Amino acid sequence: MLTRSDYLHPRDEIMQTMDRIYRYRMTTTSGGNLSIRDESGDIWITPARVDKGNLTRNDITRVRSDGTVEGPHPPSSEFPFHKAIYDARPDIRAIVHAHPVALVAFSICQTVPNTRLFHQTHSVSGKVGFAPYACPGSQQLGSNIATTFAEGCDSVILENHGVVVGAESLARAFERFEAFEFAGKTLIKASKLGSVQYLSDSQLELAASRSVDLPSFEPSTASQQERELRKQLCEFIRRGCRQRLLISTEGSFSARVDKDSFLITPTQQDRESLTIEDLVLVQDGNREAGKKASRAVLAHRAIYQQHPSVDAIVFAHPVNATAFSVTNSVFDTRTIPESYVFLRDVGRVPYGVQYQHDGKIADYISTASPAAILENDGVLVTGSSVLDAFDRLEVLETTSEAVINATSIGKVSAMSQAVIDELRSAFQLD
Structure with missing residues (x-):
């Protein structure tokens, strides 16, 4: 079944999603980038050095499969790792990278939040992973991240950097990103109260199997x-x-x-x-x-x-x-x-x-x-x-x-x- 996002141009979908991420204070003016790989293999991505809080549809950059660039700005400096992820995971059609405060906290502690707090967060976040540090924008960073995604991970903490998630659509990638950050925030808050309780396999199955x-x-x-x-x-x-x-x-x-x-x-x-x-x-x-x-x-x-x-x-x-x-x-x-x-x-x-x-x-x-x-x-x-x-x-x-x-x-x-x-x-x- 087609959804509303299926009728949106990649420019509009990226612009609207970035507006939401920025409005939710899940990234900064200069931080983060979004991309969509379309059916022809072209990659639409947020531009470099453009205010994320004032992004317009015309700012979105298109990188064709042959490497040519269309748009008034160069693509994000993180384009190499977007491209590396798409090459490693043909099933992924959209990527969200940002610096939400909770997941950044996990990244600088070199750990990954346990998403077994809630059934929905666990299922939406998918398999979580960790990618070692490399200089932002470098080919090595792209290689590190792509290797983690190639292992089947969907939500990846970047050491001393932030987070990147991938999914079959940008709408789904945003949901995954939001759920992962929600798990991180809840864990940080809960740790101030006492010992955190995680769900067992049977408890997760109880919630997942319910139907009406x-x-x-x-x-x-x-x-x-x-x-x-x-x-x-x-x-x-x-x-x-x-x-x-x-x-x-x-x-x-x-x-x-x-x-x-x-x-x-x-x-x-x-x-x-x-x-x-x-x-x-x-x-x-x-x-x-x-x-x-x-x-x-x-x-x-x-x-x-x-x-x-x-x-x-x-x-x-x-x-x-x-x-x-x-x-x-x-x-x-x-x-x-x-x-x-x-x-x-x-x-x-x-x-x-x-x-x-x-x-x-x-x-x-x-x-x-x-x-x-x-x-x-x-x-x-x-x-x-x-x-x-x-x-x-x-x-x-x-x-x-x-x-x-x-x-x-x-x-x-x-x-x-x-x-x-x-x-x-x-x-x-x-």
Whole structure:
């Protein structure tokens, strides 16, 4: 099936992807380069010495298979290693190289992050590897990197340099790059909390093998409520991606339309680029025809059925909150008033509960506990509206970051029971 990127010219796809990487602060003005090898063997690549934060489609350079160069600028100085990777791996059609802070930290420690933190990060990142140092732009660097890719690696840490990933498309390469950096960031944050828990082969298989095949139906004309919720979901999903509360390959967001129906994000689609048409209506256990709902759809449905007061649900992977999910460290909301008022007591869900079809995930949510930490799978947050759920997600993440930062300063001090009782009375918390 063709995707949106299949209709984009390489110039536009490279420009848009670099804009996203720069906007996410995953590279610098002068750092990083992207390329696409087209069906004729020509390589389209970002130019040398051009501001990555102000790149235009006309800046993209084309290097033909015969070595001739087209464009107003010379190709990136790293072109030799792009070419070496393509020569070593005919299956790779796109490459992302950049200097995101977490993976750079691993590169200067000469180590590779363990991606077995989450099933999706492990599968998306592919086989990870390490390439020894050589001068940037040199043929030796190209040889070192190509050798590592030739061994079957897809995501490679470059010693004292950064990272390079390859994939069958630029969209897929970006997802791989983002997931790899996400794993690196989470590991760094989690190390401040305690011992990191990694997934076993059987745990990874549990997540990978889950599937949901709901019957389909042809929906009637959308109600005004449904139309409004489609707009809200898309806006908050996009905001969540840009605020790094969501990543393109992880998580799901839904909103209740009425007693027996809700809208939910589709599976295997870039979260930030979702449109109102992409969202899937689920009604009486059936999915909107022609669309594939998130694999978490049954967990969402179980929560809506058991909790009439819940009108929005988000499963997400914000880095700091997710760091709690991969350690045994207890997340305590009793740190500042806002955290307790918005989140109350945040529970912890054993690994894999949300993947089952028995609906038990709903038992971990209540009015007194609207959010939960999912072991090795991020967080679950519910709300009375899309805004309410998103607000709680933000509070959960900012509180997590504050607590992790506080561990570098001293002992974290929780509010006393007397303060909690005062908050419960002042805000009428049941």
